[in-house]
Amino acid sequence: MTVKRSRGERAGLTREKVLDAALALVDQEGPGALSMRRLGAELGVEAMTLYHYVPNKDALLDGLVERVIAEAGRSVAEARGGEDGTTPWQDALSGYARSLRAALLLHPGTLPLVSSRPAATPGTLTAVERGLEILRGADFPLGQALHAFNSLTLFVVAHAASEVDTAPVNEGGGTGSTDFLAGLDPEELPLLVEAANTGAGTDDEERFTFGLTALISGFAAARGQ
Known part of the structure; x- marks a missing residue:
């Protein structure tokens, strides 16, 4: 007996391929350009065919979040080195944060x-669960473990958003240009003028590393309190 395949199956579609195409579209044109009709056109199928792989647009958007978080979550899932069988929790969180930032900037x-x-x-949810397991294994109460993981994620997302928003400024000009700092009065604002002239405190990577280190150190200090 011949099994009749759907058009999506004939096109070789899977949920992963649908999400990959949606991610590529969002990368190129932003989330506002994403619709089931447009995505179907990109994949060469009718929009209705996509509902075999994602039940609705909300599920599609959730799937895109999953793709990005999963890239960072793998670093947490693989945090199993060290002499005692586990990577130090500080290194595991740092690896997760750096991987998430890289995925968001990509x-x-x-x-x-x-x-x-x-x-x-x-x-x-699996990525979050792996992070909580590592923190619970480091003697964080469950509530604190969740606070720490969520706080870290929010920091990374906000920092990445700031980097993306200010990229045109850093590349020279724009409405948010910081060129005005060079004209500040050095007697009234000597530290800001010095920072403007020397570039102190303006490097994205340095700022991210500083904030990340401070957060993780703070988690350690607050653990169990």
Whole structure:
């Protein structure tokens, strides 16, 4: 007996391929350009065909968040080195934060989605669960473990969003240009003028590392209190 395949199956579609195409579209044109009709056109199928792989647009958007979080979540899931069988929790959180920042900067169109949609898919929830396991293993109470993981994620998302928003400024000009700092009165604002002239405190990577280190150190100090 011949099994009749759907058009999506004939096109070789899977949920992963649908999400990959949606991610590419969002990367190129932003989340506002994403619709089931437009995505179907990109994949060469009718929009209705996509509902075999994602039940609705909300599920599609959740899937995009999952793709980005999963890239960072893998670093947490693989945090199993060390002499005692586990990577130090500080290194595990740092690796997660750096991986998440890299994924967000690679896919900046997903930033509005990641910042506004809760972890709602098995992939995103698994990443959170792995992070909580590491923190619970480091003697963080469950509530503090969740606070720490969520605080860290919010810091990374906000920092990445700031980097993306100010990129045109850093590349020279724009409405948010910081050129005006050079004209400040050095007698009234000597420290800001010095920073403007020397570039102190303006490097994104340095600021991210400083904030990340401070957060993790603070988690350690507050643990169990």
